[in-house]
Amino acid sequence: MLYLLPLAFLGVFYLYPLLSIFDISLRPAGTLDLSAFARLFLSDTYLRTLLFTFYQALLSTAVTLLLALPCAYIFVRYRFPGKSLLLSLATLPFVLPTVVVALAFSALLGARGLVNDLLRALFTLDYSPLQLERTLAIIIIAHVFYNFAIALRIITAYWAALGTEAEEAASCLGADWRALWRDIRLPLIRPALLSAGSLVFIFNFTSFGVVLLLGGIRFATLEVQIYYQAVNIFNLPLAAALSIAQILSMLSLMVIYTSGQKKLQLSLRRGGASARLPRRRREKLMVFSCVSLMALFLFTPLLALVARSLFAGGAISFDGYRALAERSRGSLLFIPPVAAIGNSLRFALLSMLAALPLGLISAYMIHRQQRLARLFDPLFMLPLATSAVTLGFGFIVALDEAPLNLRASVYIIPIAHTLVALPFVIRSILPSLRAIPRALGESAQVLGATPWHVFTSLDLPLLAPSLVVGATFAFTVSMGEFGASLFVAQRESVTIPVVIYRLFGHPGFAPYQQALAMCVVLMLVCAAGFLLIERLRGVGGGEF
Amino acid sequence: MLTLAEVSHAYGDVVSLRAVSLSLQPGEILCLLGPSGCGKTTLLRLIAGLEAEYSGSISFEGQDLSALPVHQRGFGLMFQDFALFPHLDVAGNIAYGLKQRGISREARTKITRDLAARIGLAGLEKRDVAALSGGQKQRVALARSLAPEPRLLMLDEPLGSLDAPLRDALALELRRIIKQQGISAIYVTHDHREAYAVADRIGVMRRGALEQLDAPHALYQRPKTAFVARFLGMTNIFPRQQNAFTQALAAASGIPRGQGEIILVHPGGIALNSPPRAGAMQAHGKLSSAVFRGDYYDVAVTAAEGMRLAFPVKELAASIGAKVSVSIDYAAVIALRES
Numbered sequence: 064m065l066y067l068l069p070l071a072f073l074g075v076f077y078l079y080p081l082l083s084i085f086d087i088s089l090r091p092a093g094t095l096d097l098s099a100f101a102r103l104f105l106s107d108t109y110l111r112t113l114l115f116t117f118y119q120a121l122l123s124t125a126v127t128l129l130l131a132l133p134c135a136y137i138f139v140r141y142r143f144p145g146k147s148l149l150l151s152l153a154t155l156p157f158v159l160p161t162v163v164v165a166l167a168f169s170a171l172l173g174a175r176g177l178v179n180d181l182l183r184a185l186f187t188l189d190y191s192p193l194q195l196e197r198t199l200a201i202i203i204i205a206h207v208f209y210n211f212a213i214a215l216r217i218i219t220a221y222w223a224a225l226g227t228e229a230e231e232a233a234s235c236l237g238a239d240w241r242a243l244w245r246d247i248r249l250p251l252i253r254p255a256l257l258s259a260g261s262l263v264f265i266f267n268f269t270s271f272g273v274v275l276l277l278g279g280i281r282f283a284t285l286e287v288q289i290y291y292q293a294v295n296i297f298n299l300p301l302a303a304a305l306s307i308a309q310i311l312s313m314l315s316l317m318v319i320y321t322s323g324q325k326k327l328q329l330s331l332r333r334g335g336a337s338a339r340l341p342r343r344r345r346e347k348l349m350v351f352s353c354v355s356l357m358a359l360f361l362f363t364p365l366l367a368l369v370a371r372s373l374f375a376g377g378a379i380s381f382d383g384y385r386a387l388a389e390r391s392r393g394s395l396l397f398i399p400p401v402a403a404i405g406n407s408l409r410f411a412l413l414s415m416l417a418a419l420p421l422g423l424i425s426a427y428m429i430h431r432q433q434r435l436a437r438l439f440d441p442l443f444m445l446p447l448a449t450s451a452v453t454l455g456f457g458f459i460v461a462l463d464e465a466p467l468n469l470r471a472s473v474y475i476i477p478i479a480h481t482l483v484a485l486p487f488v489i490r491s492i493l494p495s496l497r498a499i500p501r502a503l504g505e506s507a508q509v510l511g512a513t514p515w516h517v518f519t520s521l522d523l524p525l526l527a528p529s530l531v532v533g534a535t536f537a538f539t540v541s542m543g544e545f546g547a548s549l550f551v552a553q554r555e556s557v558t559i560p561v562v563i564y565r566l567f568g569h570p571g572f573a574p575y576q577q578a579l580a581m582c583v584v585l586m587l588v589c590a591a592g593f594l595l596i597e598r599l600r601g602v603g604g605g606e607f
Numbered sequence: 608m609l610t611l612a613e614v615s616h617a618y619g620d621v622v623s624l625r626a627v628s629l630s631l632q633p634g635e636i637l638c639l640l641g642p643s644g645c646g647k648t649t650l651l652r653l654i655a656g657l658e659a660e661y662s663g664s665i666s667f668e669g670q671d672l673s674a675l676p677v678h679q680r681g682f683g684l685m686f687q688d689f690a691l692f693p694h695l696d697v698a699g700n701i702a703y704g705l706k707q708r709g710i711s712r713e714a715r716t717k718i719t720r721d722l723a724a725r726i727g728l729a730g731l732e733k734r735d736v737a738a739l740s741g742g743q744k745q746r747v748a749l750a751r752s753l754a755p756e757p758r759l760l761m762l763d764e765p766l767g768s769l770d771a772p773l774r775d776a777l778a779l780e781l782r783r784i785i786k787q788q789g790i791s792a793i794y795v796t797h798d799h800r801e802a803y804a805v806a807d808r809i810g811v812m813r814r815g816a817l818e819q820l821d822a823p824h825a826l827y828q829r830p831k832t833a834f835v836a837r838f839l840g841m842t843n844i845f846p847r848q849q850n851a852f853t854q855a856l857a858a859a860s861g862i863p864r865g866q867g868e869i870i871l872v873h874p875g876g877i878a879l880n881s882p883p884r885a886g887a888m889q890a891h892g893k894l895s896s897a898v899f900r901g902d903y904y905d906v907a908v909t910a911a912e913g914m915r916l917a918f919p920v921k922e923l924a925a926s927i928g929a930k931v932s933v934s935i936d937y938a939a940v941i942a943l944r945e946s
Contacts, residue, residue, distance in 0.1 A: 502690035505657050508677040509684040510704030510755060516678075520703070524694040 066432075069425040069443070069485075075467070076482055080457025081310070087460055088303030089311055097302035103308060109301075113308060114527060116284040118273075120200065120267035122604055123206035127263050127503060128256060129243040131214035136248075137353045138215065139222045141346065142338045149354060150219070151597050153212040153361055158593045159586060160543025161272025163368070163559040166567060167584045168277060169196065171367035174577055177374075197279050205273045210266055210362060214259040221255035223338070268316065269309075269450040271546040272560070276567060285309045286452045286546065293456050294550070303460070306453045308409045317448045321441075368586065372579035375572070383580030398555060400581055402406070403562040406476075407542055407585075411556060413477035414484055414541035415534050422488030423526075429489070430496050449484040454479060455550025473556045476548055482539035487540055491533035495526050503546075528599045539592035542585060551584065559585050609654065609759055614663035616649055616815075622647045625815040626663065631759070636785055636792045638806035640799055642838065646735050646815040647795045651761045654793070655684045661682045667758065678707070683757030683790075684817040687749035687764040688835055691736040697723070697747050698732035704755035722750045726784060741769045745777060753788060760785065760792040766801060778804045803827070820921050828873075832944045833849050836871050842917045843872035844943065850912040858889055860940035869943040874918035876939020879906065880931055892916075894931050897923055 071228055090097050103109045138150065156164060170176050172195045185193075195201040233247045249256075271286040280291060294300035308351040341347045372383050387400040425443050429436045446454065458479055462469040469475040499522065507517045523530075545560040552561050559581055566578035609631040624646045631637055639647040647708065652658045654665060663845035665672045682703075691700050701722060702715045709720070714792045723729055726746045731739070731893040736747060739923050745765060752760055765781065766774045782805045785792050796802050802809045803823045810820040810835075819831045830836040833844055857870050881890045892910035900919070905919045908931055916933060925931050 085619075259796075389808065428782070500690060502686040502688065503692060505655075505677075506690040506751075507692075507703065508687060509655050509680070509682060510751070510769070511678045511681070511706075511707035512703075513676075513678050516707060520706075521692060 065424050066420070066428045066487060069421045069428065072421055072481075073442065073446075076458075076462075076478055077449075077454075078231060079467075080179075080454070080461035081449070083461035084303045084306050084453070084457050087299050088307055091300040096300075099304040099309075099404050102301060103304045109305070112283055112288045112305075115282070116268060116286075117207075119284065120264050120270075122199075123203050123210070123267040123270075124260055124264045126203060127210045127214050128205045128260055131211055131218060131259070132352055134221055134357060135215055135218040138219045140338060140342050141350050143341065143350050143354065145354075148520075149357065150216065151210075153215060153357065154597070155590060155593055156208055156361060156365075157212050157213075158539060158543075158596075159209075159266060159589055160560055161270070161545050162212075162276060162563045162567075163207055163277035163543070163582045164205055164364070164580060164587070165273045165367040166416060166563065167206070167545075167586075168201055169365035169567070170371035170579060171364045172196075175371075175572075177367045177371055196277065197281060199278070199282060202274055202278045202282060205277055206233045206267050206270060209270075210263040210272070210600075211361070213266075214263050217259040217262070218252060218255045222252050223253055258320065261316060263315065265315055265316050265320060265448075268312065269452075271450065271452050272564075275563065285312075287448055287450050293459075299460065301454060306456055308448055309453055310448075313448045313450065317441075317444070337484065363585065368579060369583055372576065372583045375576055380576075381485050382573070383576035383578075385428065386577045387580055387584075393452035398557065398564050400559075400566075400577060403557050403559050404581070404584060406556055407559040410477045410480060411538045411541040413474075414480035417477065417481040417539040418484040418537040419490045419530065422485055422492055422537075423530070425485070425489050426492040426496050429493060443489050444486050446482045447534070451479075451483060451544060451546030452550070454482060455547035458547065470551075471553065473553070475551045476556055476558065477541070479547040479551055480544050483536075483544055483547065484537035486542040487536040491529050491536055492526060495529035496522075499525055532596050532599050535592045535595050539589045542588055542592075608635075608670065609656075609793075610664075610666050611899065612664045612666075613648075614650070614653065614665060616653060616658065616661040618649075622820040623745060623815050624653070624661070627815070627817050629664075629810060629817060629820060632792065632807075633791055634707075634786075634789050634805045636794055636805060638794045638796060638809045639812055640796060640802045640809050640838070641812035642797055645812040645813050648763055649815075650812075651684065651763050651793065651795055653714065654759070655682055655761060656680055657684075669706075681755070681758045683752035683755070683760040685748050685752045685760070685762045685765050685916050687767045689744045689768075691747055691751075691797060693737060694809055694912040697728060697734045697739070700736060700747055701750045701754050703751060708755055718754055719750075722754055723909045725787075726750045726753075726884050732759060736800050742773050742777060748783065752891065753790070755763070755786075756788075757790065760790045762792065762794045764796055765794070765798070766798075772800065774798075775804070781805060793873075805887075811838060830871065830943065831943060832870050837941060841871060841874065843877075843915075844870075845870055845914055846872070848913065852890060852910065852912045852914065856940055857942075859888055862940065869945055871941045871943050872916060872935055873939035873941060876936035877916055877918040878934050879908070879918075879920050879923075880925070881934050882932065885937050886938070889932060889934050890916075890933050891930065891936060892928055897927060 089095060090098070091099065103113075138146065172178055172193060174191045174194070174196050176193075179193050182188065182192045183190075224466065228252060230243055230247050238246060268284075269286060270284065271290070274282060274284050275287050275290070280287065280289075283291060285308060289302050289305045292298045294307060321484070341350045373379055373381070375382055387404070389399055425439070427441050429443065432439065449509060458475060461467070461471065503521060503525075504517050504549065505519050508514075512520060543560060544558075545564070548558050548561050549564065552558060557565075563578045563585070565583050566574040566581070569575075611627055611629050614624055614627045615622070618871065627646075627650060629637070639650060641647050648657065648777070653661055654672075656668065656672065667680075679828065692703065695703065698716075698719050701719045705715045705718060723732055726749060727781065728743065728746050728750060731743065741867040748765070752762075759776070766777055769777065778801050794802075794805055796805075806823055808820060809823055809826050811818045811826070813834050819835050821829070826835070827839060830839060830841070836844055845853045847853055847870055849864075853870060856872075860870075861869065867924065878887075890910045892908045894906060895915065896907045898905040903919045903921055904923045904925065905917065907915055907919055909915050914936075
């Protein structure tokens, strides 16, 4: 009976909005009309949007893998002080909200960024010499920054488990270093490369905040185009058609990813640890340069963000932070930014409280209903495969009339966030649930525990760490969620990322400074959540 | 006590139990012995209530158990890997069943302390279960099962995950403790030596059916089927019609025609190079193998007719390949059924 709860939630808040999108796109006036779809493929602009989405995702993925591969090699083969700390900290960008990443790069490389400030001061220029904002390059850099660690982790974990026997055998048979890479290493880690590649591609394909903030409409991906069509031009049928294109692309990508994931699990668990200290000078140099470049790449943008938020007009200044409590002029915002912080915290708490029980019930459902699990498991993962923008769009087209008129309700935001967070919560709990031996529950029953007691006295304590991980995921995901919030947030219910976006888009120095200050606040909240998750990962774990 | 009548069970299409009937006497330790997959663990799970779908009836003290949920049966079940609760300490594990029965904290503490002392866990109450040795874990699991004073104790390969030297000692101790508590027990194992040490009666299972149920000594002396004999480690099993010698041996041993088409020559009734005597049949052959076992040798003699007889001897003078004679007691020749 309890199982109906998550199913109903998904049905009402996921499937129904999605069907509404289909409806609007295919029958805009009540009769079947494929003209929106036709425009998608006939019109040059939208075809170009589609192609550009693929192109930028492919490029970002390729660069990510190209950079992650040598680093993975270093991480697999060498031991060095601070290795696990670096690997753990390198994952921080991955949990940061897109707006934070976008503004971090703007604070570093943008026209108003630190590097330009520095260059201007050094060469006494009156213009910004580095013109990266609104270029493809900065989008790609931000995407690589975002996904580098996830690729590194997948490849490293797989590679480390392979051991070095095959390589040693090949060396004895006369393979030189080129042959080793070509014939042994690359073929062996191919499953990990494919898995990491497809996952990173998915993230890049659905990237919204980074592209919108750093690229603008000139570099519109499907996501940005959906938002633009739905909100700026109000062409709902076309936005819906774009959403469907998005959903279909994502579904096929997910299929590729999950099938690769299965292979990955099958072939894991072989060989042993093979890392050793670098001995020769060349090795030491290699390790040192890899580590320092990685640290430079991963932490400079975040440091720049903090520095830039505290640095205005050539002097240390807390103006950005001070202004958070003020309501800004004009139509820019209707509430002071600090109220948005309150909103975000409240929504994050609500989303966490909703996603945790729903996720727990769903995890039990997937775990217990072996036969139906094949169906449920992908069903609960679907929201992950649907972009936040599509979800938000679905909400505004589906939930705007009785009995589900939630457009004006503030709860629409936590509901959307719960939907986005649910897969994370399930993925955090499920492995721990699967790891509880069946005999434990049976022992407890035989000893007289009712099913409810088995749950409270056995499952709950054993699941506690992963429940905390799941809750933290839900909280941070909600804090940083941008795409759906941008669609559904009302004037009074804007969240931190939405406010950052509004402030960032506003000309002038003060709003930018405020946006940076809010980014720092958001980053600190998410970093705290991240540290908690990382600490508990060993105890509770999680599978992604 | 416990009575099973015609109990059958299947996992999907795979039949795991075929019409098993048995009854357990008060205070008795019954061993279920058989190879893996013979259904012995399934039988325990059915009695415990962990598997619901079965035909036939399982009753305890006259009460049919089919409608009684697991947690109300008041049985104890000790799992092969002990299934200790990793988030509770030793005392927490032992007291778990008491707590479910609503026994007060003071009483729990007292029972737990007494039991821990009796089972050799004194002073370990606050220990993390992950930090225990295999033998200690086994004791905790036993104490946990015994604490709520179950009406019936079931043990599923309780020594299966322990090292061989530990197993012999713990098997005896298990029997001592169970007998001391006066509890009826069903003990599942695949090791016949362990079963001999622990059981009052042994039931040998094969492919879901109970093949023979007897006291250990009777089982060893008089296995009824070729499967039971083989499972107890006996190898001198021949079709009666194999050759003139086996036919003569069966006839001389007084096994009527048509009753035993398979015969077992009990290794205890075979002697090497002993002079011909009454009540025994003499045969000649070659010593084909001899394995030194410490106190004795395991030897095999290939008799002239091509049959291979294996048995233990105390002393060995002959070398491999030497011509030897064997004498076989008629009393050691037993008729077997092809299960």
